[in-house]
Amino acid sequence: MFKQIAFHPDKNEMHLSYEQKQTLPDNDKAKRCAIERAEEVQANLDPKFPSFVKIMLPSHISGGFWLGLPKKFCDSHLPDKDVMVTLVDEDQDEFPANFLVKKTGLSGGWRGFSHVHRLVEGDALVFHLIRKTKFQVYIIRAFSLGALDGVVSLLTLNSRPKRTSQRGNPLTTTEGTATKRRKTGLMAALPPSEEEKSRSNSDEVGSEVLEGIRFLENTVEFKDIKTIESFTIAVNGLIIDSEIPKDARTKYYKLCCSRGAFLHENLLDGMNINLAAGAISETVHIADAIQTSNVSTSEDNFIAWDKSLAALEQLGMNVGFLRARLQRVKSIASESETDLKRYAEALVGRAHIEKEIITVNGKLAELEKTSKMLDSEIETLETMTNRDEMRFQSVLGSAW
Known part of the structure; x- marks a missing residue:
């Protein structure tokens, strides 16, 4: 009923x-x-x-x-x-x-x-x-x-x-x-x-009923919540669990546990249910996005996430810790940008040197072949030179 x-x-x-x-x-x-x-x-x-x-x-x-x-x-x-x-x-x-x-x-x-x-x-x-x-x-x-x-x-x-x-x-x-x-x-x-x-x-508009949304009968402090089963999301005295997908609600519970408080407890007074549920779902979405980002994530994404978190703060969501985490990873990503650029340049440089080495090795092999040919020619010419010297001396030592 x-x-x-x-x-x-x-x-x-x-x-x-x-x-x-x-x-x-x-x-x-x-x-x-x-x-x-x-x-x-x-x-x-x-x-x-x-x-x-x-x-x-x-x-x-x-x-x-x-x-x-x-x-x-x-x-x-x-x-x-x-x-x-x-x-x-x-x-x-x-x-x-x-x-x-x-x-x-x-x-x-x-x-x-x-x-x-x-x-x-x-x-x-x-x-x-x-x-x-x-x-x-x-x-x-x-x-x-x-x-x-x-x-x-x-x-x-x-x-x-x-x-x-x-x-x-x-x-x-x-x-x-x-x-x-x-x-x-x-x-x-x-x-x-x-x-x-x-x-x-x-x-006549008449009176409306609430489907899936219940009145909060007793105020519960977060410290008294021990499991996800006892976790409820209440806004303006109404429990709005039914307005938030189950997986998002579970992730939101973990976020609240990390801070030991309801992240939505300071939402603007009188905020409608859809906007409150949307704010909570968006908080979970951005937290997931930050968690799965990496140093190569586009800076535009970091800026967009921070902009959304700033808007959520205006609505009263406690997302300061997410903004702080976002700023840290954004700073690291920014610092790594130079290293990534140098890394890319080094890869290009190494590829160029390896290509040069192949070219030089080819030339070296050719030079070695030429060197061996010259060694053989020198050896032959040396023998001939010695023979000519001996003939020369033989002529000089003969009788007049």
């Missing part, structure tokens, strides 16, 4: 902290970049189907959760009465939303879409009307936690399984709500506002 919890998010929940924004590109620059990328996406869509770009404002993703659509677009392409439209994300998951023709915008259902996809101010959305009341929606992020150096990779570590839904009421089944939980990383349900309840019964 799964537990259900009501969760009332702070309206600023989806926004970054001041410190986090300082690590990101300039807000205006990021927004302009999102708009440009959205326009590029729009330019590549099938022109047979109309589309428009919408930039997220605070009112779109918090408070009343109202999304106004371009009036000219609505008049030209949407029905002239209130209808339910379908928003399809890039995973082909569908979200019904209530289109109000007099207000030319989306009300009920838009709030759920916004929360599920963690939209923030400045995000650019491309709405592509692929059917009469169905939009394919492309989300171009302006900035988010994923924009921190090296953290983009963390967000891609999480699997995004398909969701099951019932007509007119997304994620009303236990399986659907649990899948949505894994995808969004929210800790509990996001109840619909009174405004949304009055607009449409079909878009």
